Amino acid sequence: MSRLSKLPLLAALASACPLPTSAQSAPATGAVPPEQVMQSRWGGTVPVIHSGEWAGPRLPDGQPDVQGHWSNTIANHNNFTDPEAGPPGEPSRKLDLSRDQRSPSRVSDPPDGQIPYLPEARALQQEFERNFANPTQEKYIEPLVRCAPGGVPKSFYWHGYEIRQYPGYVAIFFNAGTRIIRLDNSPRLHPSIKLWNGDSRGRWEGNTLVVEVTNNNGKPLFGRTGDFMSENAIVEERFIFDPDGKRYNYVATFNDPTVYSRPWTATIPARRYTEADSTDGWHYEVVAANRPGQPLLHERPERICVENNGPFGGGAVGVPVSEPIIAR
Amino acid sequence: MILRWRGGALAAAFTLGIAVATSAAAQSANDIPRQANGKPDFSGIWQTLSEADYDLEPHAGRRDAPPGPGVVDGGLLPYRDDARPQKEQNFANRAEDDPRLKCWVLGVPRSVYYPAPFQILQRERDLTLVHQFGHQVRTIHTNGTLHPETIEEPFWLGDSRGTWEGDTLVVDVVGFYDETWLDRAGNYHSSDLHVVERWEFVDPNTISYTATIEDPQVYTQPWTLNVLLNRRRDKDFQLIEDYCFTLPYEQHYPHKDSEQ
Numbered sequence: 103m104s105r106l107s108k109l110p111l112l113a114a115l116a117s118a119c120p121l122p123t124s125a126q127s128a129p130a131t132g133a134v135p136p137e138q139v140m141q142s143r144w145g146g147t148v149p150v151i152h153s154g155e156w157a158g159p160r161l162p163d164g165q166p167d168v169q170g171h172w173s174n175t176i177a178n179h180n181n182f183t184d185p186e187a188g189p190p191g192e193p194s195r196k197l198d199l200s201r202d203q204r205s206p207s208r209v210s211d212p213p214d215g216q217i218p219y220l221p222e223a224r225a226l227q228q229e230f231e232r233n234f235a236n237p238t239q240e241k242y243i244e245p246l247v248r249c250a251p252g253g254v255p256k257s258f259y260w261h262g263y264e265i266r267q268y269p270g271y272v273a274i275f276f277n278a279g280t281r282i283i284r285l286d287n288s289p290r291l292h293p294s295i296k297l298w299n300g301d302s303r304g305r306w307e308g309n310t311l312v313v314e315v316t317n318n319n320g321k322p323l324f325g326r327t328g329d330f331m332s333e334n335a336i337v338e339e340r341f342i343f344d345p346d347g348k349r350y351n352y353v354a355t356f357n358d359p360t361v362y363s364r365p366w367t368a369t370i371p372a373r374r375y376t377e378a379d380s381t382d383g384w385h386y387e388v389v390a391a392n393r394p395g396q397p398l399l400h401e402r403p404e405r406i407c408v409e410n411n412g413p414f415g416g417g418a419v420g421v422p423v424s425e426p427i428i429a430r
Numbered sequence: 431m432i433l434r435w436r437g438g439a440l441a442a443a444f445t446l447g448i449a450v451a452t453s454a455a456a457q458s459a460n461d462i463p464r465q466a467n468g469k470p471d472f473s474g475i476w477q478t479l480s481e482a483d484y485d486l487e488p489h490a491g492r493r494d495a496p497p498g499p500g501v502v503d504g505g506l507l508p509y510r511d512d513a514r515p516q517k518e519q520n521f522a523n524r525a526e527d528d529p530r531l532k533c534w535v536l537g538v539p540r541s542v543y544y545p546a547p548f549q550i551l552q553r554e555r556d557l558t559l560v561h562q563f564g565h566q567v568r569t570i571h572t573n574g575t576l577h578p579e580t581i582e583e584p585f586w587l588g589d590s591r592g593t594w595e596g597d598t599l600v601v602d603v604v605g606f607y608d609e610t611w612l613d614r615a616g617n618y619h620s621s622d623l624h625v626v627e628r629w630e631f632v633d634p635n636t637i638s639y640t641a642t643i644e645d646p647q648v649y650t651q652p653w654t655l656n657v658l659l660n661r662r663r664d665k666d667f668q669l670i671e672d673y674c675f676t677l678p679y680e681q682h683y684p685h686k687d688s689e690q
Binding site for chain 1: 466473525526530531532533534535549551552553558560565567568569571573574575576577578579585586587609666668669670671673674675676677678679680682683684685686687
């Protein structure tokens with residue numbers, strides 16, 4: 103049994119491997135060729151899902167019922183704007199193909215698929231990208247491999263995740279980190295408080311959950327290419343759910359005049375996973391509940407990371423495990 | 431006349447006392463928050479006021495702990511003779527060895543009485559406990575499912591299965607790692623730890639939390655602790671994420687030189 107909580111370390115080690123699937127144990131797939139499995143798991147296009155009325159099931163408090171397990175359908179965090187190209191320094195086999203034969207950039211606006219960085223910010227991103235494969239300074243180590251929360255937006259293409267809903271809340275349980283989105287207009291935290299996941303307020307507009315994320319600390323990089331926002335960023339997320347309940351698009355607009363020359367938008371398609379799907383150690387990390395004589399029911403086991411991520415039983419990469427980190 | 435008057439007053443007071451007691455009982459039974467299915471609704475943000483996390487046992491104030499009356503039935507923990515030296519060593523080295531100092535998962539029951547808020551999100555099928563401290567998330571399943579048949583690798587927060595006994599949520603928790611402590615004083619457990627929790631409302635804003643600890647490797651007999659959990663009713667209160675294990679390296683991001 104693969105230990106879910108060790109995946110960040112495994113994924114870090116796997117950055118030395120050419121294919122993202124090497125980070126996971128492949129599911130039992132019968133006669134399906136591995137290459138085809140890889141394509142269906144890692145490649146793909148972005149379906150069109152329009153904002154509009156919600157025709158699907160609702161919870162007693164009126165929210166569209168979108169509870170359950172979800173994961174992205176295109177690649178992972180190796181490369182933000184060329185998702186199937188592989189991480190910096192480790193080009194995937196698909197990099198030999200023409201660009202239109204790989205999945206599109208996550209940047210859906212501007213149309214060129216590039217983040218509209220200001221020159222200084224672009225230089226910082228490229229410096230990280232150049233140094234990722236052989237980090238010589240702390241700042242070149244991907245924070246995620248040190249068990250930092252994935253944050254916005256990387257959490258949405260870093261393993262699968264579960265959405266649970268409650269009156270007044272949508273909660274999202276990621277592989278690394280948790281977001282509790284309040285569905286009210288309660289005052290936000292003071293702007294001096296900066297957080298890995300920011301501070302979220304959301305509302306439902308038909309089939310779309312609209313969330314404004316403030317109080318970002320800018321620290322969780324978008325992927326191994328070093329893309330980033332700063333602590334001045336405000337992100338508007340739109341979770342546009344297909345009423346069939348099987349897919350949604352995460353469409354997030356990033357506003358940060360200190361890093362970008364104009365607001366830009368990322369689009370990340372996701373699909374639902376249910377008991378009809380095989381668990382696969384990446385998109386769908388669940389276990390069968392023990393309930394003899396009843397139908398299969400999957401449940402999410404606990405996630406840990408820093409407790410066992412180091413080479414000798416625990417700790418974050420580059421951090422001594424013997425020294426106290428806090429004094430409270 | 432005076433005697434009669436005084437007798438009447440006594441009788442009146444007695445009657446009033448009965449009425450108040452009846453009223454209080456009625457309130458605790460009927461006025462607590464409930465879910466649509468009639469079960470008590472523990473949704474909200476909770477935190478203990480107790481000194482349990484400093485030391486479960488009775489203790490005078492010391493440099494690193496305020497005084498506390500203790501939260502354990504009978505006062506002291508029933509250590510086995512061969513398990514007590516480890517506790518004493520933990521106590522001596524507590525400034526370095528307490529797993530909390532690395533911001534690691536605190537385990538059960540410690541995560542409940544660590545002095546920081548946690549939020550309960552409740553559905554019919556489960557209660558989700560999101561703790562502000564670190565990255566701790568525990569699901570208490572209340573859908574009739576059982577512990578796994580076998581637990582190949584244990585859990586830092588255990589495997590929690592809850593049932594309702596009237597208005598009390600009874601949670602059976604097994605499958606632990608042995609690396610968590612029970613408090614800052616170095617009280618500890620082994621991987622044989624078995625916890626039975628009882629969650630019940632005292633009033634709409636107070637939960638009585640009881641945990642019975644069974645661990646034959648460490649203790650001669652099961653023992654029970656009790657703390658009250660208070661609803662955080664501060665204006666607009668919300669959890670503020672506290673991934674404190676990132677503190678040693680967060681200053682390097684995004685793209686910051688080490689000396690900054």
